[in-house]
Amino acid sequence: MPITVPDALAAYYAVQSPEHLPWLSTLPTLAAAMLDHWDLRPDGPARHGMVALVIPVVRVDGTPAALKLQPSDDENDGEPVALRHWSGHAAVRLLEHHAPTGAMLLERLDATRPLSALPADTAVTVIADLLSRLHVPAPPGIRTLTGIGAAMLAERPLLDRLTAPDDRALAHACAHALAAVITEPGDTLLHWDLHYDNVLAGERAPWLAIDPKPITGHPGFDLMPALDNAFTDVTALRYRFDLLTEALTLDRPTAAAWTLARALQNTLWSLHDGDRALDSIQALIAHTLLPLSGVLP
Secondary structure, eight states: OOOOOOHHHHHHHHHHOGGGHHHHHTHHHHHHHHHHHTTOEEOSOOEEOSSOEEEEEEOTTSOEEEEEEOOOOTTTTTHHHHHHHHTTSSBOOEEEEETTTTEEEEEOOEEEEEGGGSOHHHHHHHHHHHHHHHOOBOOTTOOBHHHHHHHHHHTGGGGGGOSSHHHHHHHHHHHHHHHHHTTSOOOEEEOSOOOGGGEEEOSSSSEEEOOOOOEEEOGGGGOHHHHHTTOOOHHHHHHHHHHHHHHTTOOHHHHHHHHHHHHHHHHHHHHHTTOOSOOHHHHHHHHHHHHHHTOOO
16 A cells, blocks of 8 residues: 555644655655665554654564654754664664665554553653663764754844733743853753653563654753643642652752753744743743742743
8 A cells, every 4th residue: 555644744744844845745755665675564554743654564574663754854863863872772772774864664662552641640750760761971963952052042032022021021031041051051862852652662661762852961951841741730740840850860950940941942932933922831830940940030
């Protein structure tokens, strides 16, 4: 059966990533070429996230695997480098990488059993354990938090587009927190997007991380996905933050400042999308962690 582009994936690209629509138009041809290149047989319906198409396949020796196809960009290009560096340690194993197209052949995990199926209080302990093992010295070739942070600070004038004065003050406080810690960006390999749907059950390990958008930087910049996904209330937020910082042996004020930097990053993206108010969850996280960071509002 020929591979087709799922309607939901096409709709996402049309609205959120039109610059990659030419790549999307080549996706069926690319999928067929990579199936042939690695002598793979499709083994069930394709799945997709926000960006990538993942096709369950079987290798010629009968081993189940997953063919992942996504466009090349700053976030995606470091994925095979990071996966190769982790070598299956707490993360899905990279079996093959086709550099000209960015296609990856990955270990097959159980896509029907994401970590998000567990209660959040249990799931966050798994995230903490995975991060403690993923946070290793970064290899060359990974984008740096120094560059990302500097670009965010250069966009501070955008924060004045926020309509409410309280929103503007809080967003500028997040920028101030980033400015306070950016001089010590760190050299740890970060996953950057380790939320509860980016962890799947495996056979060789109970849980493994997938879909990294790797960064070289401070471990505190890796906490936000576990805080703002499946968000419930401030009590749960404080529990998760305390658990993560203790498990990763992080200085709490520094970790709070880097998490405020993530709130800044999310806010800048929403401003680029035309929003003029702080997201309510990002605002609540920022209000809660600002006093811990030692940064004056």
